Amino acid sequence: MASALLLSACIPASAPPGVAPPPSPSPPASVQPTAQEPVWRAQSVFANADTVQATRYTVQPGDTLSGIARQTGAGVDAIARANALPPPYLIRPGQTLDIPGGRYHEVRRGETGIAIARAYGVDWSRVVTLNQLDEPYILRVGQRIRLPSEAEVSSMTREQRAAAFDLDIDDIVTGGEPALAENEATTPPVRTAERVLPPDAAVRSPANFAGRFGWPMTGPILSRFGVGGTEGLRNNGIDIAAARGTPVLASAEGVVLYAGDEIQVHGGLVLLSHGDGWITAYAHLEDLQVARGQRIERGQMIARASDTGQVDRPQLHFEIRRNRQPVDPALHLPDLG
Known part of the structure; x- marks a missing residue:
């Protein structure tokens, strides 16, 4: 299991194999930690999904796809996919459309994807796949999200039902932002941790990231990316041993997508969005x-290493993800030389 941490630093040519290079100079000792509230809370979502029967609809003069969606109860995107309609979803009178059946939840302001999934006892990643949601994963008020069928839910095992309430990094990345009005813009990043975004504000990701990362801290590499160890578990990042309290620095410039401890296995966790996936x-x-929502510079201290979560010694777990998929940090970090 893996979570992640990363930081920028100069890499000495003499760095020994298997040891992360030293970080950039740490902040002065006088800098005091700032306690932060969790950024995501499981909010209450009323489970009132409509069940839509599969049917066919003949387009009438003046119809729009959004109007047809409201009339039938299906989602705009679901209808567009069922009929291979590319944006901007142009339709013509007399055209026959397939209306996909299923359960649809109408999104209300401030609802998060995670909270919606929990309201129906399903895994959010399954909902993401079912609706083919893409970055930046911002839901819109009035959007109809397709849910797994009641038959699929009733066939779930006890373990699958329990797993639907367990969070992972991908859940927060794809389902942690609150829904906005149709044409509402995301919120620009703030400069300090004291200016916390309101709970119904969605974070705006950076643009034009160059894809350059730096190491977060010095220390022996405890575990590398991929499948390994005696139990054959997969590590989605790398683990770096550290003395408790060692500063952890941002690997690259970005915006804080999450800072909290809702994922038990990871303990204290920070996710940075750098843009471009x-x-x-x-x-x-x-x-x-x-x-x-805070803007972070490369090399800025974001936390301190510890043993929170399911580990038995202080360390930093660091991941790099591109378009939801974990990638080997060794391919994107400077050579240890």
Whole structure:
């Protein structure tokens, strides 16, 4: 299991194999940690999905796809996919459309994807796949999200039902932002941790990221990316040993997507969005120094290494993800030389 942390630093040519290079100079000792509230809370969502029967609809003069969606109860995107309609979803009178059946939840302001999934006892990643949601994963008020069928839910095992309430990094990346009005813009990043975004504000990701990352801290590499160890578990990042309290620095410039401890296995966790589908994750942290929606510079201290989460020694778990998929940090970090 893996969470992530990463930071920028110069890499000495003499760095020994298997040891992360030293970080950029840490902040002065006088800098005091800033306690942050969790950025995501499971909010109440009323489970009132409509069940739509599969049918066919003949387009009338003046019809729009959104109007047909409201009339039939299906989602605009679901109808467009069923009929291979590319944006901007142009239709013509007399055209026959397939209306896909299923359960649809109408999104209300401030609802998060995670909260919607929990209201119906389903895994959010399954909903993402079912609706083919793409970055930046911002839901819109009035949007109709297709849910797994009642038959699929009733066939779930006890373990699958329990797993639907467990969060992972991908859940937060794709389902942690609150829904906005149809034409409402995301919120620009703030500069300090004291200016916390309101709970119904969606974070705006950076643009034009160059894809350059740096190491987060010095220390022996405890575990590398991929499948390994005696139990054959997969690590979605790398784990770096550290003394408790060691500063953890941002691997690259970005915006804080999450800073909290809702994922038990990772403990204190910070997720940074760098734009263009790039995400970095930093786990097993304490003394989180940043808040959701805050603009972060490369090399800025974001927390301190600790043993929070399901680990038995202080360390930093660091991941790099591109378009939801974990990638080997060794391919994107400077050579240890």
